[in-house]
Amino acid sequence: MSWIAFAGKELFRKRIFPVTFVLSLLFVSLFTFGVYKISTNFEGHVETLAGNVSDSIVLMTLGLLFSQMIIAFFILFTTMGAISGEIENGLMLAILSRPIPRWKVYLGKYAGYAFWLVLYAAIMYFAIMMPVHYLLHFPMLPLTLLKTFLLFIWTPLLLLAVCMLGSTFLPMLGNGVACAMLYGLSMFSGFAENIFNKVGENEMVSRFAFLLKLLMPANSMLNRITFELLDGLELPLPTQAVESMGPFATFNVPSNAFVGYTIVYLIIILALGCFGFRKKDIA
């Protein structure tokens, strides 16, 4: 509880959360306005249900993608100096000389940030999904909603762990750049793979994308979310509708085993961070 309260004070008093909320509200408002305009365009026109649903999927995927990117930037800028920054500016000197094992400090900081991050991600997730559901009448089953919500908040938790691990070994700015590039590469490789797969599988691109997925599973989780949202709905979509979504198509949907891998991934990343922090000299 103390770590959560402490992280909350930091995020609010440094005005990170207020600023993020205002800008997020702007993003969500624009998104909702877009959804509303599309929904009104459908009215009074003879449209196929399939076309309606297809547009809803693209909009929803775009909304989820951009909200994930906003959350990713929030994580990067908030936590790129979580360890190294606090060492560099002397905050850690008084903290680590207390009778507390370093791994507890590390995991405490992770838990504190994670709590507020999940809260923010939850707000963003429902702010995207609700307009799509109510204005575009996109069908959502409660179980699907729960599964996709968990997957949606999972990626930020992974990115947070990676960012804190990087912060244990790299200076603040270097870590920010490294994590942003890793996240960007992960997303780009996923999009590139989808585009290449549309014209026939490219082994080299697929292999490269797979390696990046192992390093940073952000894009895979987004693919899985899209897949989960469509799976089992028995939507009246043309056979090629989803595949024609270009970079947002759901080729190579990550398996349950891959989702399981991300759990192991998180545990390993956190363990590595704790180990690295324990061994680190605070000069």
Added chain:
Amino acid sequence: MIILQTDRLSKTYASGTGCSNISLTIKQGQIFGLLGPNGAGKSTFVKMVVGLLRPDSGSGTLFGKPIGDPESRVKLGYLPELFRFQDWLTGAEVLRYHAGLCGMTRAQTKSASFAARIKEVFRTCGLNERGYDRVRQYSKGMQQRLGLACALLMDPDFIILDEPSSALDPIGRYEVRQLLERLRSEGKTVFLNTHLLEDVEAVCDEVAFLHKGQLRASGPMQEMLRTDSSWELTVSGWLPELQEELSEQLLPGMAVEVTKKAADGSAVLKVSAHNREQIGYLIRLLVEEGVTVYEVVPVQGSLEAWFLSMSGGEAAGGARS
């Protein structure tokens, strides 16, 4: 009771600086001063003791537990050098946060008794009501006072202060000295890491001198400052020509210098000699020349002179401290 004991504790940075083979013993109830020029390796040594740095070699115990073990730091209060606190918190929130790090629950840190404790340390360290302001609004001196409050918060038995007076004005320095005296009277042990000699001279029982990462000397302050080679003689009946006459009869290694001279024949002589026997010999010569010797006082070395002699009059040469 031994509070801290280190045995050949060493830490070398990639630049080749740090400190090596530092063996020290700190006993309960004393104020121990670690002296040395900037970059001598004082802070490196302290950081190893409080678990911030991992020693390359050697070992040490704090309250009987290996240094680096969090358990060894339960009764420790530490004021780091060049520290910062979370400037988005108030001073009181910083203290509550540190209490949490020391194992107190959130409910305990919010209790009335702990609020009273916070108030008490704020008063002790001269922060008073300003302790409830945001750290962002503090001057450097106030941040230093908050650092002191943080070090004293959990009523530690052993307090390590790394340059505690560095950001304080003369009044603040005086208050810190008073505080150190009070801590000693309460049976606390204080380790003072500083290059401010007046602080050390005023309060320390024992001192150690570190230079270029090496321990040059360690022991009780009076012992460190005692010098057997210089005496001051107050005499009367002194005549200017006596100096030349005496110099012909002095033993090898002896020298006489007149530091004060009055028209009535009284004078103060500064005498260099190897031992007290040589001083006895000089007194006999003076008496034979008709000089009256009123007082013979061994010259106590100043801490500044000792500091300069230990460091050879040079700084550590940019070594990391």
